[in-house]
Amino acid sequence: KSDLKTRLNHEEDEALTRDMQDLYSRLLPSAESEQRRTRFIDKLDRLLRGNWPTSSITVNVFGSTGNNLGTLDSDVDICITTDCREMERVCSIAELLAQNGMERVVCVSSAKVPIVKVWDPELQVACDINVNNPLALENTDLVRTYVDIDSRVRPLAMIIKYWAKRRILNDAALGGTLSSYTWICLALNFLQTRDPPILPTLQQQPKLEPKILAGVNVSFDRNIESYKDFGSRNKSSLGELLFHFFRYYGHELDFEQNVVSVRLGRILSKVEKQWHLLQDNRLCVEEPFNLSRNLANTADDTSMRGIHMELRRAFELIGEAKLEDCCEQFEYPK
Ligand code: ATP
Ligand code: MG
Incomplete structure (x- = not known):
């Protein structure tokens, strides 16, 4: 030593x-890649509100999109906060997204924090979604x-x-x-x-x-x-x-x-x-x-x-x- x-x-x-x-x-992420991420978040927000119009829904970003340590190809980590019990069963979100053009949709409902993984071919963004995980x-x-x-x-x-x-x-x-x-x-x-x-x-x-x-x-x-x-x-x-x-x-x-x-x-x-x-x-x-x-x-x-x-x-x-x-x-x- x-x-x-x-x-x-x-x-x-x-x-x-x-x-x-x-x-x-x-x-460092480019302006163009940041834009794709922002558009993806808007799109997700619209899809969720369209499907559950009477629930309160907030789409929050966390992980490298929120801590300034994201790179060009980082995924987007999303936490949905909502009072809607049905969404806590994340597979209902997976179904909705699969019907709306998202690919490689995987629902991991047995994990400690259940998540949905998706790939958006239009905006070329990978995303992990959980529900009500404020930590x-x-x-x-x-x-x-x-x-x-x-x-x-x-x-x-x-x-x-x-x-x-x-x-x-x-x-x-x-x-x-x-x-x-x-x-x-x-x-x-x-x-x-x-x-x-x-x-x-x-x-x-x-x-x-x-x-x-x-x-x-x-x-x-x-x-x-x-x-x-x-x-x-x-x-x-x-x-x-x-x-x-x-x-x-x-x-x-x-x-x-x-x-x-x-x-x-x-x-x-x-x-x-x-x-x-x-x-x-x-x-x-x-x-x-x-x-x-x-x-x-x-x-x-x-x-x-x-x-x-x-x-x-x-x-x-x-x-x-x-x-x-x-x-x-x-x-x-x-
Ligand atoms: P990358 O750019 O590689 O995606 P990242 O900063 O998003 O990096 P991840 O490891 O994907 O890092 O984790 C995303 C977020 O998930 C972290 O910022 C943290 O908030 C949360 N997280 C991950 N693992 C745990 C854990 N074991 N306990 C609590 N929170 C966690
Ligand atoms: Mg991440």
């Missing part, structure tokens, strides 16, 4: 930071607030998401790895634990009024203005941050002992969290509001070993400022 590279030299740092800025500008709106707001506090958060988190996607490390449902949301929480806690910190801990500010929703406290400090200069004492470039992100999760953090907590802005021991009894030697990531939820439990032992190896591979390549190689599309061996 002692012979691990500790820092990038000046040339490496400049080259890597420049490459990251280039990649970031290519990942996802709150944690989306929390992420967006963090993203807005320091200008390094958005490019860094988008590049980490992109890397995870290219290395096939962000498919919680099918691949048994981690969701984008879990990678985002890893990035946020990494930035909270720098010295000096780049992000504050919004859920731990004094004088916060508790706000209870679905049985959990979802309050956090939304006053971005008071954090405008929060990270300015830390001068790290984007290149240095990416290098240390991979060093930290690849080599420094002990997965067996620790829990990543955005809520507390620090690392918690598994004993403190009472998660040591799970006999779990894998990485644990606490959901910021729903505290009993380990966001990393979608990855099993084997998958977690693979993720760890990928983090170390990325550290090696980023240590030589090789961003493109680091994000090379993973291909399964033939």
